[in-house]
Amino acid sequence: MPSKPHTLSALGLISRLSRAPEEHKGHAGKVILVGGSAGMAGALLLAGNACLHLGAGWTILEMLDPASAHADHEQPELMIRLANTDPKQSLKQSLPDVLAIGPGLGTSHFATQWLKACLESEKIPLVIDADALNLIADSSELLNALQLRNQHYPGQTVLTPHPGEAARLLGQLISDIQTDRVSAVKKLVSLTQSIVILKGQHTLIAAPDRDILQCEQGNPGMGTGGMGDVLTGSISAITAQGVRHHLNLWEASCVAVQLHASAADSLMQKGTGPIGLTPSETIIEMRTLLNNLL
Numbered sequence: 478m479p480s481k482p483h484t485l486s487a488l489g490l491i492s493r494l495s496r497a498p499e500e501h502k503g504h505a506g507k508v509i510l511v512g513g514s515a516g517m518a519g520a521l522l523l524a525g526n527a528c529l530h531l532g533a534g535w536t537i538l539e540m541l542d543p544a545s546a547h548a549d550h551e552q553p554e555l556m557i558r559l560a561n562t563d564p565k566q567s568l569k570q571s572l573p574d575v576l577a578i579g580p581g582l583g584t585s586h587f588a589t590q591w592l593k594a595c596l597e598s599e600k601i602p603l604v605i606d607a608d609a610l611n612l613i614a615d616s617s618e619l620l621n622a623l624q625l626r627n628q629h630y631p632g633q634t635v636l637t638p639h640p641g642e643a644a645r646l647l648g649q650l651i652s653d654i655q656t657d658r659v660s661a662v663k664k665l666v667s668l669t670q671s672i673v674i675l676k677g678q679h680t681l682i683a684a685p686d687r688d689i690l691q692c693e694q695g696n697p698g699m700g701t702g703g704m705g706d707v708l709t710g711s712i713s714a715i716t717a718q719g720v721r722h723h724l725n726l727w728e729a730s731c732v733a734v735q736l737h738a739s740a741a742d743s744l745m746q747k748g749t750g751p752i753g754l755t756p757s758e759t760i761i762e763m764r765t766l767l768n769n770l771l
């Protein structure tokens with residue numbers, strides 16, 4: 478991997494998502510998103526809303542918090558269910574095209590069981606975010622499972638740490654990560670053998686045997702809780718459509734990162750932000766940009 482990042486330029490790939498007249502939801506793919514423990518159901522709902530609005534055929538939320546595991550009347554398209562106590566069996570029965578775990582997941586034993594099941598799942602794209610990354614940072618067993626998964630299925634797992642999560646994974650300080658972000662993302666790839674998206678200003682995307690890419694879009698209006706959850710849902714939706722539209726997880730991740738940051742810039746230009754720019758508004762702007770780029 479060379480050290481100097483290239484500029485991310487992925488929006489041209491979006492035309493591959495154009496839909497032929499006969500296509501149906503089966504072509505757009507089924508996504509399962511796992512998270513939403515007590516007090517953080519909103520994180521999973523944001524990821525689910527992003528997934529829905531970015532075009533997944535089915536968006537299913539495995540909600541860990543029983544109090545929040547019910548239909549969302551604001552967004553009835555989302556299939557929200559209480560996370561099964563037997564995650565392995567549940568995943569076997571559901572047959573998703575893409576799995577994502579982390580938004581609002583928490584670090585309970587139940588959360589760990591779900592993460593293990595996801596890491597041991599068959600060869601499907603897996604997005605790992607937020608507390609799922611924190612759990613891996615704290616467990617050599619989970620890290621081994623992640624490394625093993627990447628040995629068996631290279632290129633099928635993406636991690637989306639912000640600098641705080643990256644610091645935990647590498648056992649470093651956030652300031653160390655930010656001082657040399659290129660070196661940090663290289664270390665994360667080497668540790669996990671995954672595709673890694675190191676978020677923050679000038680998000681970096683890296684993977685084994687690939688050039689490092691840097692996103693030149695985005696602005697500090699994106700510093701609002703839930704903005705990363707939107708990215709997770711977006712990567713999942715684009716990857717799910719990519720299964721039948723010839724976009725792999727790396728390409729879908731690149732598209733999602735640039736679309737996410739470009740949507741925030743577009744909203745800022747219209748005066749919606751930087752102050753008070755919300756993740757929910759960003760989802761809707763991403764949908765508009767995506768459709769304009771088909």
Ligand SMILES: NC(=O)C1=CN([C@@H]2O[C@H](COP(=O)(O)OP(=O)(O)OC[C@H]3O[C@@H](n4cnc5c(N)ncnc54)[C@H](O)[C@@H]3O)[C@@H](O)[C@H]2O)[C@@H](O)CC1
Nearest residue numbers: 517518519520580581582583607608639640641677702703
């Ligand atoms: N609506 C909700 O329910 C929300 C729930 N959330 C969940 O809350 C849990 C905790 O996540 P948090 O990320 O808030 O807390 P963390 O403790 O994981 O991370 C916060 C730390 O990371 C640092 N950091 C983050 N981005 C940075 C950047 N760009 N540059 C430098 N430092 C940076 C911060 O300064 C802080 O020290 C997760 O499970 C997450 O999914 C959040 O996603 C926010 C929204």
Ligand SMILES: Nc1ncnc2c1ncn2[C@@H]1O[C@H](COP(=O)(O)OP(=O)(O)O)[C@@H](O)[C@H]1O
Nearest residue numbers: 639676677678695696697699702703704705706
């Ligand atoms: N100053 C900034 N410039 C560009 N992008 C930013 C900036 N601050 C935050 N972001 C982006 O906003 C998102 C924040 O994600 P994250 O910290 O995981 O949020 P949360 O955990 O609250 O959902 C990331 O995509 C990150 O790259």
